[in-house]
Amino acid sequence: MRGLAPQPLEPALAVRDLTVAYGGEPVLRAVTWQVPAGALAAVIGPNGAGKSTLLKAVLGLVPAVSGEVRVFGSPFAAVRRRVAYLPQRASVDWDFPLTALQVAAQGRYRSVGWFRPLPARERQRALAALAEVGLADLAHRHIGALSGGQQQRVLLARALALEADLLLMDEPFAGVDAASEAAILAVLKRLAGLGRTVIAVHHDLSTAPGTFSEVLLLNGRVIAAGPMATTFTAEAIAKTYGAPVPLGLVAA
């Protein structure tokens, strides 16, 4: 019967003993975490806990002092085509002279090539990504004229346009209104349905259990990690934030 047993899937992300430091000061200490393929995983912790740094270290944007990162069993550089990154909205200059469609189309360059014009078919794919986040009508609007939630959705559309198997999102719900939150939530559910893996830095403790299936509670080091249902306990949350946090409240 051995041959019939389902092969365990390679985890989408496996981080082992990862330590990252800025100017000698460790931000992440010996972080070990696995995310099974197909999971919606949240990274939760207080400000300065190293959540964004964890994503950036996985993506090779900040160097690791020590430790190992495997994406689908390989080093990130070998599988970067299967990965999409959604940076924090505040890290981008929204006065930049681009339209929503031009930003979404940035997600197609890698497949199209950097030195030739975007074929009509690829433009359609970028437009379809905008439609998925409910912004088809605003495709030709300057990004500076969009609301915060719409800007967040433009970044999500660009990440979708990459057609990646693993999406790393830095606070996709930060500063968005109810309409944008619903649109982004729907996209996450759809991605999960397609078997894609999403790892998102998340701030809202009250919505986390309903949205994500896996969780990492982080505060410089791993406080707790695993399936949401068994890991996201009041005790673990209190330990993460250094004080009891009522679950009904939104942590800013």
Place this chain on the structure above:
Amino acid sequence: MLLEALTLSAGHNAAVVVLGTAAFGLAAGAVGAFALLRGRVLIADAAAHAALPGVVGAFLVALLFGWNPRGSPVLLAGAALAAAGGVLAIQALATGGRLKDDAAMAVVLSVGFGLGMVLLSVVQRLPIGGQAGLKGFILGQAAGMLAGDAVAAGALALCALLLLGLLYRPLALLCFDADFAATLGLPVRGLDLALHALTLAVVVVGLGAVGALMVVGLMVIPAATARLVSSRLAPMIVLSALFAAASAWVGAALSAARAGLPTGATIVLVASALFAAALLFAPRRGLVAAALRRAERWKKTKTPGGVAEPPAGGSERSRR
């Protein structure tokens, strides 16, 4: 005389000066637009100031070896070395958090310029000829431009535009979102290096015609003007190049028509006149358009039963 200079009929030398400066403007405007979007214009300013002691130093070295000190390749080489040294010094000072970026640039800028001025005053007292032209490197003296300089400016413009055209998409993504560009596998450091190299090339070639104090103006002001007029990337870059070329053309012609007008300063004033016009009359971002929009909204609130339309994005609108 001005009309003749503008239409290139004021003699061979004036035509060379005007054409060469305009070609340089094309490169300065296009490279300047990217430098502005990447937030690196102050580096250009610091490099230009740091290039000054390089020019004077090269002049002295040329004298020492008996070369023709007016030979511009020698002076250009000196300027390029010193400017590159200035950029490296900024990076060395700013890495490791010893100094903030802007402080590091201010240090290099003022030390470079101070060194240049002191060297210049020393050279001025030497019992030799030819050093009078060195002063032109401060505020620009396109009248001293030779046919060779004009060709160099044209070649720079061609190379810069070709390179920017080739690297258009990677550079645009680098300027907009460097982290995302890096995750796609773009060589972010190499692209930044290319942009720095282009900036340095513009600064060095522009030193003679436009001057160390003014060259950054011809990179920034037309780019800012173009941004006021257009909210699209490609038109903005093309417009920036055209505005800079037009400013250089008119400014060089003005200074050729009136002996004694410093070329760089005149060019920058022409560029800033264009900027002022755009600030007032740009279709969407101009002050007049903004005032008209305000008046329109005010009229609507005054109409009985009328409700003012919220601006695009409404209350959720983010910072601009």
